[in-house]
Amino acid sequence: MNPTLNRNHRLIFYSAWLLIGLLQAALTPLQDDEAYYWTFSRFLDWGYFDHPPMTALLIKLGYGLFQNELGVRLLIVLLSTGTVYLCELLTERRNPFLFYTICGVLAVLQLSGFMAVPDLPLLFFTALFFYVYRKFVNNASLLNTVLLALVTAALLYSKYHAVLIIFFTLISNFKLFTRWQTYAAGLLALALFVPHLWWQYQHDWISFRYHLFESNVNPYKISYTTDYILGQLLITGPLAGFILLPILFRYTTKNLTEKAMKFTGIGVLVFFFLSTFKGRVEANWTAPMVVPILVLSHQHLLDHEKQKRWIRNLVVPTLLLVLLIRVVMIVDIVPADVVRGRFHNYHQWPAQLREKTKGLPVALSSSYQKASQYWFYSGVPTLSVNQYTSRRSNYNFWPLEDSMLGKPAVLFVDQQQAQDSITTPDGMLYYATDSSFNSFGKVRFETEEKKYKIAFEQSMICKVKAYFPPQYAQYLQQHPKVDAAVKVGVFDGRNLLFDIPLTQSLRQWLQQPEHSVMLPLNLPKGKYFLRFAVASEAGWFTHNSSKIDVVVE
Structure with a gap:
């Protein structure tokens, strides 16, 4: 040796x-x-x-x-x-x-x-x-x-x-x-x-x-x-x-x-x-x-x-x-999504889009990973609006959504809603500028009970209270034309079965935070859970409650 x-x-x-x-x-x-x-x-x-x-x-x-x-x-x-x-x-x-x-x-x-x-x-x-x-x-x-x-x-x-x-x-x-x-x-x-x-x-x-x-x-x-x-x-x-x-x-x-x-x-x-x-x-x-x-x-x-x-x-x-x-x-030499999607899709174009959109903050739907990659490579604060059908992430807790409330923002949207687009390694990305962004993910709904038992194919009645952080309440009070729909998603395991639109809008919940809500579930025997959701102007429905367990006997 x-x-x-x-x-x-x-x-x-x-x-x-x-x-x-x-x-x-x-x-x-x-x-x-x-x-x-x-x-x-x-x-x-x-x-x-x-x-x-x-x-x-x-x-x-x-x-x-x-x-x-x-x-x-x-x-x-x-x-x-x-x-x-x-x-x-x-x-x-x-x-x-x-x-x-x-x-x-x-x-x-x-x-x-x-x-x-x-x-x-x-x-x-x-x-x-x-x-x-x-x-x-x-x-x-x-x-x-x-x-x-x-x-x-x-x-x-x-x-x-x-x-x-x-x-x-x-x-x-x-x-x-x-x-x-x-x-x-x-x-x-x-x-x-x-x-x-x-x-x-x-x-x-x-x-x-x-x-x-x-x-x-x-x-x-x-x-x-x-x-x-x-x-x-x-x-x-x-x-x-x-x-x-x-x-x-x-x-x-x-x-x-x-x-x-x-x-x-x-x-x-x-x-x-x-x-x-x-x-x-x-x-x-x-x-x-x-x-x-x-x-x-x-x-x-x-x-x-x-x-x-x-x-x-x-x-x-x-x-x-x-x-x-x-x-x-x-080096981006393998077209496989498992490699390109994790390492190479966000390396260059975020800086280009930042220039085109003059550095406006960005919001996109239910992808904490994409939001984070765009933020890192563009230097622009980016919000993942986590919808009620997906899991929560830290974006539900950080002071991002509330800091963007009522301010101009760029939204990553589908082609029908788009105002412009940019070519990325993952294909065309469509976006639109919202002059007064809103999303209400930090408004919370709590039911009187965390778990309910109901009979086979019956409706469910529950007392619900809404909690508005001060900044959200102030925003709605200062913008009387802004309102949002509220609904309840019914899930079987991880799968969304159907939605139940509520008759009370978000503004009505602000004016009267407590309501008795009837939900026509009509479900067969089994275990389910419910989740409240509030719409944004982009059409994204956010996570607005914890899981509410329902057992149909």
Whole structure:
């Protein structure tokens, strides 16, 4: 072996990892989800509808240095490099070149290591959690107790999946429950997490209600399960997944830290496998298992020469595949929507449209990703008006809709409503200018009960109260000609069955906020839910209530 390489292999490996990540971060257009998290950083807070605030904070810090794609991703790339380094530190017996080889066949580490999404801080703090946990179980000193609490809180602030890591670590070592330091670390971590819990309380526990009861609830399809299994093989490869994934189950752990990692890796896999019977599971939701896979695979392969040779043989094909995908991310050469739609559709034309529309703010219907991408590449505040048939997002809570109320705005509309158009990689985009934009997404309707039981094919009567934020009430009072229709959508699962227009208009609700409403449902037996919606001048009906459950008996 080259003496220089032998002496400096770590410096070379980690420098290359960091440099490649920075280049990829600088040259790749912002992905749609990344643009959404960038908008988080415009409204830094203790919580968001979708996720805790760690990703937003990291983006805010990096974007403060560089106002471009590199700035959005800068700290993520640094954390990605740190994740790999911490994983190497977690290996008890070390063969660094074997470790680098495993990193080479784990394409997900390379291809996602520059993306500003919550999985990356979660991965970093997962690795750091196990590193500090190893110190804690060997010496439960005050310092290690505090460090464990800090890292646990950072995990929770990264992504809610942190709960799984904490849970499976605890059940991997029941002796933890006999140590007062465990409770001290838990209480301190909880205290540090209180600001986020307070934010949730102020917003009616919106994130927890969405993730636990509203998101991803669909009738079962066998493809949910088969796609999940295939996705996990691809995430742990894609070529080496059939070797690395089984190691997680086969490896015999040598210490409590390895045991915690094994419990976590298998536990996360099983948890989301069972979740496929509830609805579709995204492949990246199991991201925390990448740390156990990387560390435990290294430990296992040290003593299994045949599998080690297989891994070595797969490095070059994997790296070539990764190189190809890196190029496709940077350069718009593949017409597939899955690539173009996520990376390339918004790179150039938003600046052109900004010039044509003189920098007016933009509103579009039910696409937080498109709104975020347009905002990032145009520099123009953009609102996603989330309609009642789609899910809510942070655009329902940020002070955007109310700041645009009654002011000129550009609307992305269909061809029949358009005044002009612009050519984009996704086809023609039609738009119109509204001299006095309005949308009433922050007006709320609440029923006396959250759940109703009615008889078969009967109508439903409920008492309803409308709540108008002061700015909306003032706008309607100052514009007596403005009014809007109100209706109730009736849903079976995620599907809209029909609408029931209400006789009271929005202005009538303002004048008299409480009404007794009769809804002629006439539904067969089953479970349904209702949602109030208010029209805008563009014809978009917004989310104006929580789900109101109805059981027909």
